[in-house]
Structure formats: C-alpha cells, structure tokens
Amino acid sequence: MNIYQKLAAITADLQTVAKNLTVEVSKTKTYKAVSERDIIDAVKPLESKHGVYSYPVSRETLESERLESESYDGKTKTTFFTRIKTVYRFVNTEDPQDFIETVVFSV
Numbered sequence: 703m704n705i706y707q708k709l710a711a712i713t714a715d716l717q718t719v720a721k722n723l724t725v726e727v728s729k730t731k732t733y734k735a736v737s738e739r740d741i742i743d744a745v746k747p748l749e750s751k752h753g754v755y756s757y758p759v760s761r762e763t764l765e766s767e768r769l770e771s772e773s774y775d776g777k778t779k780t781t782f783f784t785r786i787k788t789v790y791r792f793v794n795t796e797d798p799q800d801f802i803e804t805v806v807f808s809v
Contacts, residue, residue: 705754705794705802712748719744753795759803762787785809 703711719741721734749756765785770778786808794800 703753703794704797705792705800708752708754708794709792709802711752712745712754715748715751716744754792755795756790756792759789759791761789764807783809 719736721736722740723735723737724732725735726732745756763784764787765783767783769781769783771781773779788806788808789803790806791801791803
C-alpha cells in the first residue's frame with residue numbers, strides 16, 4: 703500500500719476523539735476541546751498498525767507578542783501570543799521514500 707492508502711486506512715479505523723478538555727475563556731465562559739494528548743493517544747497506535755510514522759519536520763515562529771490589558775478592577779493582565787508554522791511528515795515505513803507533508807498553523 704502507498705502512503706495515501708495507509709492514511710485512508712487510518713482514517714477508516716479512527717474513532718471520534720472526545721472533547722475531554724475544558725478551556726476557560728473567562729470566569730464565566732468555557733468551551734470543550736480535544737487535547738493534543740488525546741489525539742496522539744488515538745492516532746499513534748493506528749499509525750503503527752498501518753505502517754506510518756509521522757513527525758514534525760520543521761517549526762517556525764511567525765509572530766510572538768506579549769499583550770497587556772487592564773481588567774475592570776484595575777489589574778493588569780499579561781497574555782502571551784505566538785503563531786507557529788509546523789510542517790509534519792507522514793512516512794510509509796515500508797518505503798521511506800513514500801511520504802507526504804502537510805503544513806499546520808497554530809496559536
């Protein structure tokens with residue numbers, strides 16, 4: 703099987719990853735999200751089963767800022783903001799010359 707067929711098999715086997723992470727936006731606002739750990743725990747065994755190895759090839763910081771804002775009670779809040787570009791490679795372990803790369807942007 704080539705890398706595309708292997709990735710299709712992984713996708714077919716992959717179950718929905720539960721949103722087990724609660725992200726607090728403010729004291730009264732939250733939302734549910736999927737953690738990186740939960741995604742890795744769901745995907746890595748399937749990659750191994752189907753003969754695929756994935757890893758970050760490169761990372762680049764596109765922007766990094768320190769933002770300060772004043773809250774209603776006069777306190778200063780500092781927030782760090784970083785945008786990162788990462789290139790991930792997915793390799794067919796039976797034929798390492800058979801791979802694809804994808805670019806992911808994160809904050």
